[in-house]
Amino acid sequence: MGPLSLNTATVRKQWNLAQMIDGCARHGIRGISPWRDQVAQMGLSDAKRSIREKGLTVTGLCRGGLFTAKDWRDDNRRAIEEAHKLGAQCLVLVVGGLLPGSKDLFLSRERIRDGIATILPEAKKAGIPLAIEPLHPMQAAERACINTLEQALDICDALGDGIGVAVDVYHVWWDPKLQSQIARAGKRILAHHICDWLVPTRDLLNDRGMMGDGVIHLPRIRSWVEAAGYSGFQEVEIFSELDWWKRDPDEVLRTCKERHARCC
Amino acid sequence: MGPLSLNTATVRKQWNLAQMIDGCARHGIRGISPWRDQVAQMGLSDAKRSIREKGLTVTGLCRGGLFTAKDWRDDNRRAIEEAHKLGAQCLVLVVGGLLPGSKDLFLSRERIRDGIATILPEAKKAGIPLAIEPLHPMQAAERACINTLEQALDICDALGDGIGVAVDVYHVWWDPKLQSQIARAGKRILAHHICDWLVPTRDLLNDRGMMGDGVIHLPRIRSWVEAAGYSGFQEVEIFSELDWWKRDPDEVLRTCKERHARCC
Numbered sequence: 001m002g003p004l005s006l007n008t009a010t011v012r013k014q015w016n017l018a019q020m021i022d023g024c025a026r027h028g029i030r031g032i033s034p035w036r037d038q039v040a041q042m043g044l045s046d047a048k049r050s051i052r053e054k055g056l057t058v059t060g061l062c063r064g065g066l067f068t069a070k071d072w073r074d075d076n077r078r079a080i081e082e083a084h085k086l087g088a089q090c091l092v093l094v095v096g097g098l099l100p101g102s103k104d105l106f107l108s109r110e111r112i113r114d115g116i117a118t119i120l121p122e123a124k125k126a127g128i129p130l131a132i133e134p135l136h137p138m139q140a141a142e143r144a145c146i147n148t149l150e151q152a153l154d155i156c157d158a159l160g161d162g163i164g165v166a167v168d169v170y171h172v173w174w175d176p177k178l179q180s181q182i183a184r185a186g187k188r189i190l191a192h193h194i195c196d197w198l199v200p201t202r203d204l205l206n207d208r209g210m211m212g213d214g215v216i217h218l219p220r221i222r223s224w225v226e227a228a229g230y231s232g233f234q235e236v237e238i239f240s241e242l243d244w245w246k247r248d249p250d251e252v253l254r255t256c257k258e259r260h261a262r263c264c
Numbered sequence: 265m266g267p268l269s270l271n272t273a274t275v276r277k278q279w280n281l282a283q284m285i286d287g288c289a290r291h292g293i294r295g296i297s298p299w300r301d302q303v304a305q306m307g308l309s310d311a312k313r314s315i316r317e318k319g320l321t322v323t324g325l326c327r328g329g330l331f332t333a334k335d336w337r338d339d340n341r342r343a344i345e346e347a348h349k350l351g352a353q354c355l356v357l358v359v360g361g362l363l364p365g366s367k368d369l370f371l372s373r374e375r376i377r378d379g380i381a382t383i384l385p386e387a388k389k390a391g392i393p394l395a396i397e398p399l400h401p402m403q404a405a406e407r408a409c410i411n412t413l414e415q416a417l418d419i420c421d422a423l424g425d426g427i428g429v430a431v432d433v434y435h436v437w438w439d440p441k442l443q444s445q446i447a448r449a450g451k452r453i454l455a456h457h458i459c460d461w462l463v464p465t466r467d468l469l470n471d472r473g474m475m476g477d478g479v480i481h482l483p484r485i486r487s488w489v490e491a492a493g494y495s496g497f498q499e500v501e502i503f504s505e506l507d508w509w510k511r512d513p514d515e516v517l518r519t520c521k522e523r524h525a526r527c528c
Contacts, residue, residue, distance in 0.1 A: 098479055109440070176415040
């Protein structure tokens with residue numbers, strides 16, 4: 001089983017990035033995937049120094065993408081630079097939803113493909129692999145209209161080297177083609193995010209569950225990801241307005257570790 | 265454009281079936297698709313007589329399926345009989361979510377396929393086409409783990425005649441393969457349900473929008489459905505705890521008619 005990484009969204013309501021870095025070190029979590037607003041708040045140089053001092057691996061930087069928003073070009077250029085400076089293993093792309101005021105999925109998806117193609121050369125130059133994260137179809141309108149692994153891999157096929165996918169179980173667990181598409185992805189799996197799908201789910205964005213508390217067959221998906229050749233970190237990412245964001249963050253990290261060992 | 269049919273879920277909090285049938289006639293809506301609990305409450309014979317007197321087409325009966333529940337065998341037998349007696353154009357299958365207590369999508373999907381195969385001969389004998397309705401992936405755990413048109417059509421391919429699909433825009437609008445799978449479905453499109461996807465969506469089940477109030481490109485999907493050879497009713501089905509279920513049902517039906525003419 002891959003080692004645990006903390007996606008810092010998991011405790012974003014309780015801690016700043018400096019506290020998260022310390023928290024990871026204190027709990028023996030060896031990987032971290034920070035969000036750019038947190039990095040900016042701490043300062044890129046300080047964040048880099050602190051992460052290095054604690055010996056953490058930066059399993060990803062969240063996030064680039066949002067290609068249907070206005071300032072996507074500059075924003076992605078900055079994201080690539082930041083990922084490079086932090087030594088991130090990849091830049092996670094949340095690609096953006098429908099173009100403002102539009103119902104046109106075709107056009108929105110075309111813009112997204114073009115946007116990815118535009119930034120890819122820079123990302124390659126910086127040595128930062130781009131990880132397209134297909135988001136759950138319930139987030140198609142507002143956050144990302146790349147919604148299946150198959151769709152993401154079709155784009156990867158078209159664009160060649162330097163690009164792959166982030167497999168977040170929350171977004172893809174339901175997909176009838178998940179096993180075959182994970183196998184197809186192979187070495188292009190750049191990140192493996194974990195959490196759980198709660199029954200019932202009370203919110204479309206911020207009601208994710210802790211591993212073991214929902215219905216996702218985590219060991220099965222892990223076995224597919226490993227069979228595809230991925231041997232990196234498992235990155236826990238839990239958006240949880242109603243539960244985990246309200247808890248003591250040390251309890252959250254302890255629980256992540258314990259569940260990662262037992263349920264994943 | 266196909267004529268309008270009323271899926272009775274749309275006003276289920278305000279009216280009983282007798283009132284819905286009268287309402288359709290009063291508003292010049294020529295099709296109706298009732299739910300079985302409403303039919304049972306009114307009485308099957310009375311429902312049949314009233315629908316016939318008003319000259320309404322029964323565009324579907326909701327619903328059969330739930331193959332991962334305990335009493336699926338008898339329940340589906342009854343559903344087929346009721347659909348036959350009502351002269352429904354199809355029996356809509358909401359196939360059921362994960363088996364109780366299980367995280368095994370493979371096993372749940374296998375049971376569902378077996379269940380459909382088991383009831384299909386009876387449905388054919390009764391002259392009732394079975395319409396598999398792929399539900400949105402956000403309803404995979406609890407209501408249906410058939411979640412794409414492609415997956416539904418793979419099952420249809422395996423089972424042969426007497427079975428097709430219900431294309432509900434709410435469930436499938438996000439699908440990158442929607443156009444190609446609608447084309448593939450062809451004459452197996454047995455029903456075409458309409459409503460809209462609201463931004464934001466506040467609930468995973470009961471926050472559907474009125475046509476025109478959301479982001480679904482309804483005319484585009486209709487054009488694909490028509491190009492595939494479907495020329496039947498467009499059936500409006502809106503689950504809306506927070507809005508349309510609270511309104512005067514005559515206003516709801518008037519709005520459905522007006523939006524159907526203008527936005528679909």
